[in-house]
Amino acid sequence: MTDKPDWTGRRLEVEVGPVAHGGHCVARYEGRVVFVRHALPGEVVVAEVTEDPGRGFCRADAVEIRTAAPGRVEPPCPLADIARGRDRCGGCDWQHASGPTQRELKAAVVAEQLRRIAGIDREVVVRELPGGLLRWRGRARLAVDRDGRAGFRAHRSHRVVPAADCPITVADAVREVTSRKWRPGAEVEVAADADAEVHVTAHDRSRGRSRTARRVKGSGVAREEAAGRSWQLAAHGFWQVHTAAADTFAEVVSRMAAAPEGGVAWDLYGGVGLFAAGLAEQVGPTGAVVLVESSRRAVEDAVTNLRDLLQVDFRVGMVEDVVAGLPAPDVVVLDPPRKGAGRDVVEAVCAQRPARVVHVACDPAALARDVGLFAENGYRLAELEAFDAFPMTHHVECIALLERAG
Known part of the structure; x- marks a missing residue:
């Protein structure tokens, strides 16, 4: 019995089927299921296989749109551009879809x-x-690459994609992190509260592999407004x-x-x-x-x-x-x-x-x-x-x- 060939890196032209839970759509090729990101139902795309577990399915990214769906739009973030191939930020799944299309896809899921x-x-x-599709995110966690640049991880990867901005995050919050260098391998939490105070904490990994937290900016106590009340909480504790x-x-x-x-x-x-x-x-x-x-x-x-x-x-x-x-x-x-x-x-x-x-x-x-x-x-x-x-x-x-x- 011969092993099934590994499709990783192979490009497939597929007709995209329904949306599935997890930010991708389902297509089929030579009897196998292909989970395609950056596509929409009804499109014909060229998809590059990014992961092949060797079973009845594989994962792929759309790298060329042959026939576009009506709900397709230009992504507002350059890190979501289809031309970047695998070097895309993994934080967003549907920047290529209009707002109504995104909500229809989520409802279907x-x-x-x-x-x-x-x-x-x-x-x-x-x-x-x-608030719309952009600048709605008041809290974010960024990773730092080996050169000290902050960014976001690629999809299903530890690789850091450096970022100057994040259009879905409150501008002052993310730029507070991306405008400076950090210790390589660190993770940085940022939150902007109801008073527009920005709280930044870096989590650095020591040689012993343990993590230490150090406050970089802000009081560490956030104030929020909701349900007719004022709330005080740890800046990086749970809040929507x-x-x-x-x-x-x-x-x-x-x-x-x-x-x-x-x-x-x-x-x-x-x-x-x-x-x-x-x-x-x-x-x-x-x-x-x-x-x-x-x-x-x-x-x-x-x-x-x-x-x-x-x-x-x-x-x-x-x-x-x-x-x-x-x-x-x-x-x-x-x-x-x-x-x-x-x-x-x-x-x-x-x-x-x-x-x-x-x-x-x-x-x-x-x-x-x-x-x-x-x-x-x-x-x-x-x-x-x-x-x-x-x-x-x-x-x-x-x-x-x-x-x-x-």
Whole structure:
């Protein structure tokens, strides 16, 4: 039996099929699946194979467009130009697509993941957030190459593509990093807050391979505005990346939660308290909100941010370890990491039989898995809102309302 040939570096002319989760589209060539980046459904492109695992699929980048789709546009960032070949920034997936096209592609991905993983057929509409496609990103992490130049990594690679600017990031933030040299191999975090203060921290790798953080600019404490409140938090702690997202998500979560006055609400993976604030207003002073978060610093920030809301109780720990000892809730809000909540957390929540669960998710596949688990435990998907909280990338934020059946 002979080994299959390695297609890496080979150029294939393909007709591009539907979009898939992960920022690429699906094509076929000689019986194999080809995942093509920088293409759009319906196009005919020449794609160069960038990775061939030797199985029934390979990965490729479009390097020439023979027949363009109506939604194709010129990328606003030179690092996304198709002429750069493999020397493209890996941070953006859809700069070659118009805004409406990007949102249509993301809606198709969410719907496909729900159908394939959870068995739910649902029409999905992805809403635009205020601010447009550019300069929406208030936080970013850059890598540094061997010459001390800051930039972003290529797709599925550790190679650094040096950058002078990043059109999706707040200008003052990214230029604060790209305008100077850094220690080779470092990573640099930057955040611009509501006061336009720019916070920069460098993470340098020592000879012992450990990393040390050093503050380069800013106080290290960011101030943000959302949900009618002022927030203070660690400059590089968790906060929504899109500058308009926190306010929008807080409004939608509160509307879906509709916690009863005098009731009990859980805010799982609660961060610095964004959603807990709205829940606390709903349950009032005679109710209770329990915020659970694994990051001690985030909980410390939450205590500071919500010190006027005495009905909020704060717990530090992993959600799966804490929920068993909490008072039974009327409503649960959960905003898990990208991998989702998982079976243990979903079953622990369902065992308490809350009337409603509001699930915030930044990965469609993880959302679909969790929704499927909730369905197994007697909860139906009652409402779904999706937002283009990461324009130019394949990422999409969803907020799902699950209600107990019967």
